Amino acid sequence: MRVAFTWRIAALLALSFASAQDSETASIPSIGGGNGCPKIAPGPVSFNYLAGQFSPQALPDPIAIESIRQTLSLYALAIDGRDFEVLRKVFTTNARANYSDPIGVLNGVQAIIDTLPPGLNTFVSTQHHLGTQYIHVCSLTSAVSVTYFQASHFFTPYTGVGNPVDNSKVLIDRAQYQDTWARQRDGTWKITNRNLVRMGPTTLDGGIPTQ
Known part of the structure; x- marks a missing residue:
């Protein structure tokens, strides 16, 4: 506990002497050189070899760890709630995000905000469910995380539990987010690099592979 306390005092001192010309959301300078983070950026790293990086x-x-977990949850809330401006609280201004096919690599949070809505808006609603997760804090200012997720994309609206839809009405994507994080001057954490890595084919509800 004493070591952790000492690190936090050092972080506060770094904040006190930060250059006034830096933006309030810029990442804090690293203390003590290299951060020792697993090398997953720009990536992606095949999920078959990912465990060996940690x-x-x-x-x-x-x-x-809890701050990063809360931000990942905020991402899911923003995407499913179609409030894409909230993504500025999740990604740094110059973040890189590789959403794989069919989107590809996006450079900057503005590109993320502009590009994701058209595809997602083809569905009536979505649900992003976060599961297995590993968060590795490398230093006072850097971290990486891997988060499994299952995203359900609904073609038709909910009309009551008595009106279930058939398999063709829900598209399910199973993948993982590989994220690199930087601590910001206000103490929050934001993603600087994201890779979406699919762990199997997308399916229609009921496990029927899509063509």
Whole structure:
């Protein structure tokens, strides 16, 4: 605990002497050189080899881990709620995001905000369910995370539990987000690099592979 406290005091001192010309959302300068993060950026890393990139953490930072987890949850809320401007709270201004096919690589949060809505809006609604997760805090200012997700895309609106739809009305995507994070001057964490890696084919509800 004493080591963690010392790190936090050092971070506060770094904030106090930060250059006034930097923006309030810029990432904090690293303290002590290299950050020791697993090399998943720009990536992506095949999920078959991903586990080998990580090692157990002797002193995990629960505050940073929870902050990153909350931001990932905010992403799901923003996407499913179609409030895409909220993504500015999730990604840095110059973030890189590789959403794989059919979107590809997007450079900058504005490109992410502009590009995601047209595809998502072809569905009546979506639900992004986050599952298995590993968050590795590398330093006071850097972290990486891997988050499994299942995204359901609904072609028709909900009309009551008595009116279920057939398999062709729900498209399901199963994949993982590989994210690189930077701590911001206000203490929040934002994604600087994202890779979406699919772990199998997209399917229609009921497990029928799409063509």
